[in-house]
Every structure is written in C-alpha cells, then in structure tokens.
Amino acid sequence: MKIKVIVTLKNGVLDPQGKAIQQTLNGMNFGNVEDVRQGKYFEIEVKEKDEKKAKSLVDDMCKKLLANLVIEDYKIV
C-alpha cells in the first residue's frame, strides 16, 4: 500500500527558499503571489493491507525520521 506524506515548515518558521521562489515569481510578473512555502513529499510503499495500520506506521516514521517537529509539520494524505 502506498502512503503519501507532505512535510512542511511550521507557520512562523522562516522559509528563505520559499521567499526566494516568491520573489522570483513576482519578478516574472506573477504579481499576485503573496507567499510561497516549500515542502517535501514522500511516497512510502508499506507491506500492509490494512490502511489504518499502514497509516499509523507511517505516522510513527514521520515522528521519528521524516519530519523534525521542532520546525516541521507533517500531513499523511
């Protein structure tokens, strides 16, 4: 079963890459871009048929490795 995870910086944590992307977009005449936050996307193939179990495993992985909870939030989608 494939589980998908999105890791993003928490609100309030400075995202200099997002800022640089936003400024570049503004410079390319996408003037209405007000903010960009960059994140990470994972597709994790888990040998598990029960979706609930698979998601709970991935949740554990997020806490232990995939996200650093000091600055990042994660979402299992």
Place this chain on the structure above:
Amino acid sequence: MKSSVIIFPGSNCDRDMDVALKKFGFKNQMVWHNDQSIPKSDLIVLPGGFSYGDYLRCGSIASKSKIIRSVIDFANSGGLVLGICNGFQILTETGLLNGILQQNKFLNFICSNVFVKVKDKQNKYFKDLKKDVLELHIAHNEGNYFCSDDELKSLEDNNQIAVTYCGEDGTENETTNPNGAIKNIAGIFNKNKNVLGMMPHPERMIDKYLSGEDGSLFFKNILDNFK
C-alpha cells in the same frame, strides 16, 4: 586523554580533527559509523562534513546510524561529546541537543573566519580559557540555529549557550551574525554541559600557517581541564 572521531559516509573534516587532536596529545582513534561500539574514550568527536549527502535533513540519517546508540549512551553517562558543524547538526537530530540548524538566512554557503564569544566557562571545554573571544572558521550552508521560545528560555536559564557570533571586540548584533541564527548562537551545550555542538571549526585554526591559532587554545584547554 583518549579520543574517538566517528566517520560517516560523507564526513570530510574527520582527518583534520584527527591531526588536531594528535597534535595536542590526545590518543585518537577513528571509528566507522557501522561499528557496534566505540573503544574506551574520554572524548568522542562527531566531525564536520556532509554525512549521507545531507539527505532528508542535515545530520538526520547519521543520527539513526548504528554507532549513534553508543554515542548517546556515552553522553548520557557523562562522557564528553563534541560535534563540530555537521556533528552539531547530528547532535540536534539525535535529541542530545535542543533545536535545529536551518539553512542560512541569505541562502548562501558561508566560508570565512568569524569571531565567537565564549558565553560560559563552567564546563570542561572552556573552563579557565584565557580568552573570551576566539577567532575560528565556519564553512556551512545550514548553520542558522533555531529553537522554540521555550527551549531558548531554558538554554538561557541554564547557561547552555556556549558560543555566539560576535565582532573582534565581542559585540554581538545583527551585523556580526553571519547566518541568521537566533541570538547569534554558534554553539550550545546539553543540560549537563558534557555535550557541546558548535558550527565553527577549531580544528582549522591550529597553525599559524593556516588561518590562526585560536583553535589550539580550545584543544589545549580541554586537555588541561582533563588533567
């Protein structure tokens, strides 16, 4: 005094550290990340570099490597653990040190000499150090120290801030902050002050023919405090 330097795939300051430690009289050994245990040591050093290619987050993969369990046990039993640059990043990812090193504020890799102020001398690294300001070298892309407000307060309350970026005269402000680190933090301790992580490289400042000798003071001081 016996020391061990841990080598991860992608470490690149391990040999510089080995040279520095031996120069001042440490009996140093190199330990591979896949080893189960660390030979008897008084000091363990996690060197600078790009362990595991900085994949995922700097230091995150190394913080789960086989040898790390022994490093954590050693630290928890009061042993001296020093993490320089990528070593500092690894220590924050293990949870031995608070916070995280984020990408530099202006997205640039910084390679230059800096001055750092020693903020606490009640520890085995800086006790009785003659100088308050050291000139050291930094080379990093992710050195922008960040932690939560609560963590910062606890670092300040327990005097866990080890070194901060400053001017030659010791002034700390935004202009002497190379990477955007909160409170100009360049290095911190754990609560017991046996674990020290810092971005600047003392091992690059051990010879007048390199860029300076303030790193020598740092290593000699650790040895003196051990005697």
